[in-house]
Amino acid sequence: MIAVQHVLVTGASGTVGRLVVEALRGRGAVVRAGVRRIDEVEADLLPVELDFMRPETFPAAVAGAGAMFLLRPPAISKVGPTLNALVDRAAQAGLRHVVFLSVIGAGRNPLVPHHRVERHLEEAALDHTFLRPGFFAQNFEDAYRLDILEDHRILVPAGGGRVAFVDVRDIAELAAFVLMNPAQHAGRAYDLTGPAPLTFDEAASQLSQTLGRTIRYEPASVAAYARHLRARGMPSAQIAVQAVLHLGLRFGQAERVDPTLGAVIGRAPHSLRTYFETEARLGTWG
Numbered sequence: 436m437i438a439v440q441h442v443l444v445t446g447a448s449g450t451v452g453r454l455v456v457e458a459l460r461g462r463g464a465v466v467r468a469g470v471r472r473i474d475e476v477e478a479d480l481l482p483v484e485l486d487f488m489r490p491e492t493f494p495a496a497v498a499g500a501g502a503m504f505l506l507r508p509p510a511i512s513k514v515g516p517t518l519n520a521l522v523d524r525a526a527q528a529g530l531r532h533v534v535f536l537s538v539i540g541a542g543r544n545p546l547v548p549h550h551r552v553e554r555h556l557e558e559a560a561l562d563h564t565f566l567r568p569g570f571f572a573q574n575f576e577d578a579y580r581l582d583i584l585e586d587h588r589i590l591v592p593a594g595g596g597r598v599a600f601v602d603v604r605d606i607a608e609l610a611a612f613v614l615m616n617p618a619q620h621a622g623r624a625y626d627l628t629g630p631a632p633l634t635f636d637e638a639a640s641q642l643s644q645t646l647g648r649t650i651r652y653e654p655a656s657v658a659a660y661a662r663h664l665r666a667r668g669m670p671s672a673q674i675a676v677q678a679v680l681h682l683g684l685r686f687g688q689a690e691r692v693d694p695t696l697g698a699v700i701g702r703a704p705h706s707l708r709t710y711f712e713t714e715a716r717l718g719t720w721g
Contacts, residue, residue, distance in 0.1 A: 442614050443467045443500040443530075445485060445521075446508060448475040450573055451536060451603050455504050456480060458611035469496050487517040493524040500525070502614050506536040507548060512672035514548045519555040532562040532617040534610055538680065539567045539626050540688055546679050553624075562621035564613050569628045569689040570680075572600045572710040575642065576719045578677070581667065583642070583650055583720050590653045592660040593635050596684030599628035599692045600638070602705040609699050625695045630704050632690040638707060645711040646720055657682060 442459055446452035447468035456476075459466050468476045469485030476482045485496040487508065497503070503525055511517050522533060535556060541549040542565075556563040571577075579589050606627055613620045633641070639652040655663065657678050664674045683689070696704050714720070 441465045441467050441481075441500045441502075443469055443483070443485075443496060443503040443525075445469045445487075445504060446506045447480070447482075449506075449508075450577060451506055451607065452504070454603055454607035455610050458607045459614060462611050462615050464611070464615060467496070467500055485521075487511055487521065490516070490520055490524075493521050494528070497521070497525040497528045497530055500528070500530050502532040502534070502617060503530055504534050504536070504610055504614060505552075507552065509673055509676070510670060512548050512676060514551050514555075518552050522552075522555060522559050522561075526559050526561045530561060532564070532614070532621065533559075534564045534566060534613050534620075536606070536610070537565045537567045537624075539569045539628070540683065541565075541567060542624065544683075547676060562617060564617075564620045564622070565624040566606060566610060566613075567624060567626050568601045568606055569626075570598045570600050570684075572602045572629065572705070572707055574600075575638075575711070576714055580720070587649060588651045588653045589635055589639055590655050590660065590663055591635060591681045591684075592655045592657045592678065593681050593684035594654055595634055595636075596687065597632035597634050597690040598638075598684055599630070599632045599690060600707045600710075601627050601629040601696065602707075602710050605696055605700060605704045609696060612699060625699070626691075626693040627696045628689075628691065628693045628704075630692065630697075630706055632692060633707060641708050642711050642720075645708070645715045 442464050444452050444456050448470045456466050468480040468482045471486045473482045483496045484492045486492050537549040635652040639650045643650045
């Protein structure tokens with residue numbers, strides 16, 4: 436194994452980025468934490484200022500890095516002047532390998548921003564690996580959290596679609612392995628899922644059992660879902676992406692269980708129930 440000396444992790448203070456940082460440090464990597472504000476992370480992580488909306492921060496962030504974990508913040512829909520511009524700067528600086536956190540189906544779905552990032556990376560002069568997870572288990576503590584806390588419900592336009600929810604902790608472990616073993620994974624795209632598909636009604640039932648109170652699933656129309664997110668203050672571009680992703684669940688886009696994640700990390704991925712139990716002990720939903 437030949438490990439890159441420095442790994443730049445974008446979004447290092449967020450849910451996914453933070454876990455990737457931890458997984459990389461556990462494998463002995465030198466981590467450069469890309470954050471909008473230096474004081475967002477501990478100094479021993481080699482924090483560097485990196486703001487996708489400020490291209491002037493790109494050169495210093497990528498200088499000297501051998502690899503990069505790249506993710507798209509949900510609020511960013513215009514990937515050309517942001518993520519793709521960072522990829523170009525990284526290639527110019529000699530960075531060798533990008534692991535991009537995409538979404539399942541992005542290779543054939545031009546409606547999601549991840550598709551354009553994937554195409555750009557395929558044309559760039561550096562190696563790449565696409566991680567294409569399905570829906571995160573952590574959506575329940577992030578995208579759905581306020582609905583669970585305030586309304587005791589999960590409201591999405593997924594109909595009766597089934598989802599093999601995947602735990603971000605498993606994705607972070609895989610990302611670190613790929614970043615530390617780049618030659619084995621260059622040019623590959625991995626669909627990543629949890630161990631079993633569940634409807635949102637089944638997921639709500641499991642969460643209810645874990646919390647000891649009723650959380651219901653409320654199927655929504657796309658229009659009702661958009662109004663709901665707009666009332667929550669979400670930008671229109673982000674609403675459109677969320678609606679497209681959840682609507683696709685009605686047609687089975689996230690129900691397939693893929694063995695890749697378990698095969699690479701060498702163990703079974705965490706189940707949704709295990710995730711719920713872990714977060715309940717932490718008081719995530721009160």
